Amino acid sequence: MFDLATDEITEGSIPRALLVLAAPLVAQNFALVAQSVVDIFWVGRLGEEAVAAVGLVIPYTALLMVPLVMLFVGSQILTSQRVGADDIESARRVPFNAVALVLPVSLLLAGVVVAFGDELVALLNPSPAVAPLAVTYLTAFAVYALLPSALSDTLESGFTAWGDTRTAFIVNVSAIVVNLVLDPFLILGWWEFPRWEIFGAAVATGVGYAVGTLVALWYTTRDDTGFTLTRDALTLRPALFRELVEVGYPVAIQNTGRQLARVLMVSVVSITGGAAGLAAYTIGARVSTIAFVPAGGLGQAATSVIGQNLGADHPDRAERTTWVGVAVAAVGLSAVGVVQYLFPATIAQLFVPDISGPALQSTVLYLQILVFGYWALGAIYTLEAGFNGASRTNVSMWSTMVQYWGVRLPIAAGGALVLSRGVEAAFWAVTLSNVAAAVWLGGYYWYSTRDGMLERAAESAGSTAAD
Secondary structure (H helix, E strand, O other): OOOOOHHHHHHOOHHHHHHHHHHHHHHHHHHHHHHHHHHHHHHHOOOHHHHHHHHHHHHHHHHHHHHHHHHHHHHHHHHHHHHHOOOHHHHHHHHHHHHHHHHHHHHHHHHHHHHHHHHHHHOOOOOOOOHHHHHHHHHHHHHHHHHHHHHHHHHHHHHHHHOOHHHHHHHHHHHHHHHHHHHHHHHHOOOOOOOOOHHHHHHHHHHHHHHHHHHHHHHOOOOOOOOOOOOHHHOOOHHHHHHHHHHHHHHHHHHHHHHHHHHHHHHHHHHHHHHHHHHHHHHHHHHHHHHOHHHHHHHHHHHHHHHHHHHOOOHHHHHHHHHHHHHHHHHHHHHHHHHHHHOHHHHHHHHOOOOOHHHHHHHHHHHHHHHOOHHHHHHHHHHHHHHHOOOOHHHHHHHHHHHHHHHHHHHHHHHHHHOOOOHHHHHHHHHHHHHHHHHHHHHHHHHHHHOOHHHHHHHHHHHHOOO
16 A cells, blocks of 8 residues: 555656655654653653653754764665666665764764763753753663664665655654553563663663664565665765765754754753743643654655656656645644644643643643644745755755744744743744744745756756766
């Protein structure tokens, strides 16, 4: 049901290709969200400080993934273009060369966290009760979860780029199921297991993704028709290393800028809202992640469809794919937002059952404010896919930098600290920056396609596929 041949992606119905490829990715992303939600659910049994500690270092854990996401995205783009150009052996080499780069990068990042974890957490100005918990979670994530998750995701990029999103779904869900099963045992010490609390949450994540990596490797040995492990695929190509970095480095800068801005946002929230504001910000981040899961899956699917169509020299189909994705994502997220606006307190209590007082009030406020920017989040994901599939990852980079540093942070800091609007200013800054980014990305994509961007990208993809 979820299998698509390459000619169906490059010649068949665009809405069908998007929806068929996106369905497993959406399901996979919902499973990822379930993972984070269940983590917070079990950590919430440890108290408000534990939830705040995990929320405090979320930007750091995301920063650790930045160089690895660069390789994941570069792998997906280059692989999909080679598949579209029918250069199968070259397409198989891309993800395995990306894995070869993931290994040393992950180990280096873990070493940095072990050496400077206390100092990194101190930069966020946590309360004395939250700080040691945050250091524990951050260090455990870096040591036990970073490398396995990076390996699993990078191998998964090969299946996604090939259009085999069903296998990508199986790989990720295998990791998530193991994580979810282990959570109560390692966090709360069920049965004969030690009570590791938030340290256990990070270890459970690492074990889960180690299983996911093994599942992905097993699938690459099953046949020789798609993303398959072959002797030639394991050939290391320095030129391909360079190409992966050239395509992916704007994504690294984009995510670095985004996560550094989030670090500062967490500081603003911590200063103006305290533990209650941090808890609200953490819950809002988790809930909004659930809301835009379909848009994220649609954006991933669109990147592969666009890349394959450009490799096959069909720039007109690449453009239609982007606009169809924008319409579907914007409408879908708006519908989700209606439910969130009507039942914010119920949603908050699903995450932290005993939440009350200022923490509940702040969470309700943030959840309702977020709704006004949901349509924009859907548009952002698919418009970025339109640029990324054409190897124009630098556009997404600059858009994100302006979104976070030119709009979000000034509104948050100025409103909260200068105009004394408190944590509410930070909440509105998130929504307003999302709306602004959707508007300018849409306008620039329309201009760029009129200026021949996709035709140039198709010519470039066809000429480099066989290199």
